Amino acid sequence: MTDTVALPAPALHLAGLRKAFGATVAVDGVGLDVPAGSFFGLVGPNGAGKTTTLSMAVGLLRPDAGSAAVYGVDVWSDPGRARALMGVLPDGLSLPEKLTGREVLTYFGLLRGLDGATVDRRVDDLLGVLDLRGAEETAVGDYSTGMRKKVGVAAALLHTPRLLVLDEPFEAVDPVSAATIRTMLRRVVDDGGSVILSSHVMAVVEQVCDRVAVIADGRVVAAGTTDEVRGGGTLEDAFVALVGGSASGADELTWLGR
Numbered sequence: 001m002t003d004t005v006a007l008p009a010p011a012l013h014l015a016g017l018r019k020a021f022g023a024t025v026a027v028d029g030v031g032l033d034v035p036a037g038s039f040f041g042l043v044g045p046n047g048a049g050k051t052t053t054l055s056m057a058v059g060l061l062r063p064d065a066g067s068a069a070v071y072g073v074d075v076w077s078d079p080g081r082a083r084a085l086m087g088v089l090p091d092g093l094s095l096p097e098k099l100t101g102r103e104v105l106t107y108f109g110l111l112r113g114l115d116g117a118t119v120d121r122r123v124d125d126l127l128g129v130l131d132l133r134g135a136e137e138t139a140v141g142d143y144s145t146g147m148r149k150k151v152g153v154a155a156a157l158l159h160t161p162r163l164l165v166l167d168e169p170f171e172a173v174d175p176v177s178a179a180t181i182r183t184m185l186r187r188v189v190d191d192g193g194s195v196i197l198s199s200h201v202m203a204v205v206e207q208v209c210d211r212v213a214v215i216a217d218g219r220v221v222a223a224g225t226t227d228e229v230r231g232g233g234t235l236e237d238a239f240v241a242l243v244g245g246s247a248s249g250a251d252e253l254t255w256l257g258r
């Protein structure tokens, strides 16, 4: 008799996810496994279905078909347990606009069940490293786009989740803060957690992600280790080849020149 060895559940398992908005099929049968302990990048052209996929993966948007599980916990049948495992930066993050940065993070930390002293310490740390101390008494409604993004990233990290799901965490963030965020995310992965993020910045994905999936027209067109997907060239070249676009079409707009 041979012993069967239970494989560890992936950090995120998506199977047959589908979502249509009227006649537009945004996600058309997406299946993905994000192995535990990986730093996973989801890339694709505008409108490819990344945000819709991630929204279904974390339980913010109900799929028409398919399933999503976090460390083996089904996101739709056991949402409480699944959400406790995740830290999420959603697209178009809505914040309580009248609260200050410190108040928003404190509120999210307490909602996550952390005790007051732990929340105070972590909020202080995050405001410091993300260079938000100077604005900590300003209402987030008056924050810049990049500052709001940093508050969203901090909120996702506060309760040290096992899986971070971040929609465009570097968008609008200055290079110094982006490097800080990269370092924090790498630390999460080095300590046994998992990160999945979407990004349009191929250089960042190439630099930080050990696995990548390329999504186009609502489908996964390539997935694997970053080295496998880029196949000896740059990720940007592989991306352009995979999504069938032409990076040189702009040359045809002769009227742009003088």
Ligand SMILES: Nc1ncnc2c1ncn2[C@@H]1O[C@H](COP(=O)(O)OP(=O)(O)OP(=O)(O)O)[C@@H](O)[C@H]1O
Pocket (backbone or CB within 6 Å): 021, 024, 025, 026, 044, 045, 046, 047, 048, 049, 050, 051, 052, 053
């Ligand atoms: N709430 C909605 N109502 C109608 N159509 C939607 C809605 N959300 C997304 N879509 C459509 O679904 C498709 C996928 O959109 P999605 O936002 O998932 O793409 P994306 O890959 O995240 O794009 P981007 O890189 O531009 O952020 C697009 O055609 C978009 O217009």
